[in-house]
Amino acid sequence: MNILIPHEWLKTHLDTRATPEELKDALSLCGLSVEKTIPAGKDVVFDIEVTTNRVDCMSVRGIAREAAAILPEFGSSARLKPMALTPVASRKPLDIKIVNDQKLCHRILAIKLTCVRITKSPAWLADRLTKVGQRPLNNIIDITNYVMWELGHPIHVFDYDRLAAKTILVREGRTDERLVTLDGKEHVLRGGEVVFDDGTGTLIDLPGIMGTENTVVTETTKNILLWIESIDKKKIRHASMGLAIRSQAAILNEKGVDPELGKDAILRAIELYRDHCQATIGSSLVDQYPNKPRIHTIRLPQERLTAYMGLVVEPTKVERILTSLGCTVETDKKDKQNISYQITPPSWRALDLTIPEDAIEEIARIYGYHNLPSVLMGGEIPVATRPFDTFRLERLVKQSCADWGLIEVYTHSLVSETLAILSSEPLEKHLKVSNPLSEDQVYLRRSLIPSHLEVIKSNPTFEQMNIFECANVYRKTEGTKLPKEKTQLLFTIVGSYPEAKAILEPLLERLHVEYQILPTDGVARTLEPLRSAAIISNQEVIGEIGEVKPEILGGLGLAPRVSAVIIDMDKLQKVARYYPTYQPLPKHPPVKEEMTFILPTKTYLGEVIEEIYDTSRYVEKVELGEVFGQNATFRVIYRHPDKSLSDEEVAPLRRKIKQNLEHHFNAKLVGNL
């Protein structure tokens, strides 16, 4: 959360000579980040980021207090100005019956102010509000906003005369109860919100969040009930999130505003109503504060501080820093070797400073992180385990794909309903986001193919479309188990099956994978059954290759032929190797020859080649030569490890090839042996 703080307003609480620029730098380095300074006439406004634990800094005075602690470390003297607030003298009882529930509300402060005059706010007040982005309305409303901004405690005014039942009962809201907030919106309660009831069942406020239309001040208001409460912060959070009302009051109150601050806030407001609305005090100040929160003391051993900072901070410096932040410190020096500090935080830091590490942070930041040395750690290096070995494989696979001309893409893990359906997996088997940002990003994908088709579609002018990606697909599991995340390699090529295979094979060879690419019926639901194959290694299907089904392409309005290779990276990991088993280099020359066969239609030439290999262990290599119609030429290389093969020795192998192909494939040799 950010807060705007005008420099001129800040100076009403902070006594310093530091320039706005010095203030900005010092605050940013040791306290809160001043994101920018905005010029505003002669003044300058700081835009400050306040972290959720520092709700005490969500005010002009809070920032002044922080600056007063930090500036002296930068050589600028600084002092938080004391506030001189006048106590209320009236003893007249407030004629409103307040029935509190201590569990829901920790403190209530209330006072009746009479004969208020509604006008425009004085110029200086309106000006300060404008600078911090609050639109001035009238003096009654503006003062509540002003006090909240100045001191950090939200404050409310009721129209006293509209509280007809003269009762305020604190209770929890019930499911389906309704109320209309001051902005005219009707809200239906979920139950469990803290509400005020006027004793008749009518809801008259959503305290700590927003007033209700039926009791807020109007243009004709004469008397007001000035009111401050400290509602339990979890209750505020529950109501504010549940009803989606993110008012400034709610944003502060859900983080636990210091109830001690309430007294200052109401006295300051009374002062302003007296001075600027001609209000007179109509009752005594009611203060129901049955259980002051206990503030816990932190024990911080010096040794622990040193363990975090890596150097020794002198006890006097520790004391000075903590005291400047409002803490009380008792240093236990009984044992010179083991000095420790008993630290009691101020009420406004009671929720934030609770463990020794919190105190360490305070000391270290004011000491200045920029004053600490920068060193690399020594110590033992964890080398015992290499549990995540797939990174190396991924790296090699990606580099190989890029080396062969493919472009790597990163498509979104979340896909639209259309793409989810195109994966050919049923929609209900997809994991679904319950609060998607857009319709494009609803389902966790089960296939990378539709995403790649979308890339192809979105690059219509691009000529050579060869893309790849290494990413997860997500599978729903039963019950409450974690979904299965499987890393896949997909490469997609605008072109036919052989073009994809031309990249797949060298990839597998680079990884020393022993593989087969075999026709199987419908290995992948997205690929054409007769134009796809399984990639098999070690008797396991590690992937698929094939042409994408036309109906899937059609689903995205794509016409060209698209081929894809999908590899399961975990399975590839099991069969891939980074180095081969060395084969002794051949000592004798090979015999090379070509044989052409006439083969029946739809003969799988891969199987024919396998068959030739199986003829003899002296068949070293079989390559496919020219294919023309039914004719296919095979280049066969024979080699013997221990001698040069003679023609007479090759002749029987040749005959065996012919016989085997005749027998298994009904092949006819062209020419004679």
Added chain:
Amino acid sequence: MDNQQLREKLLNLKNEAIALIQDAKSEAELERLRVVYLGRKGKINKFVGNIKKGDESQKREFGTLLNDAKIAVQEALESKTKNPPASSEDWIDVTLPAKRPPLGHLHPVTQAIDEITKIFERIGFVRARYPEVDYDYYVFSALNMPANHPARDEWETFFIKSPKHPKYGGLVLTTHTSNGQVREMERVGKPPIRMLNIAKCYRRQQDATHTSMFHQFEILVIDENITIQHLKGTLDYFAREFYGKEISARLRPFHFQFTEPSFEVDFTCTICQGKGQLDTGERCRFCKSGWLEVGGAGMVHPAVLQAGGIDPKMYTGFAFGMGVERAYRLKPGLKLDDIRLLYSNNLEFLEQF
């Protein structure tokens, strides 16, 4: 001649042939050399005459050697024929576009991840991988952010429709890589830990500097005697290695529920080198007074160490996380101002990398 002398003679013959082939100045000369050495009545075939008739052992040994010599001479001839000697008068068009193999591209995010990985591996970090869809417990609760804690608002979280696990809660898309913190502690058991976790993360926001899917890298160090100074040292080291020797890191106070103390991390602006203004005198629009906000860090909160089964009295540690895209975008001279381009999958864009 004995075997030793014969071997020498054969070696000389081979070397002589190769030397002459290397020096040949024309194709005709190469052809002549082929006949002289490899022809039917060539020098190598004639060499057989030196072998004593009937000496089987000599015949076996020299059979192989002769064959090797023939192959060597043959190869020398072939390589010379493929690249025939150029005459100094032959003109070629050196400006002619050459036919080249297709040039593929690794995605810039991959390139950044590789570089980050190498930098941290050099100082002993081990890269880890944890789920992208994880239980609420690891993403929030174990990191000292119980259900309904306002600090959770800072992570614009995507929730997954799923039944709630009795202990670990519902499923979310990981909003940061910090879900790996407690998981890594559980995996390792006993420090030292030096983890580098790089993963896809997801947040419900999309603008020029945010994409709903992005990558984060996170380092986690847990050991005895780890101090804030070590975090500073590690960040300075990374900034210097990734951006150049002029770049360093600084820490500013911040708040995260899972670290104490917590820091916001700035690097020296890589564009103006920390000067806050450009050489032209203009104010640097890229940074705030010479510093760029890059990520969050902190000393691991004792509650988080406890959640991971590590005794906070014995061990301390730090963590730092930063967007990979952000890290890459700050490379000097890159000038990539819209992060969404990285995920547009516009191939003309990707071809530039």
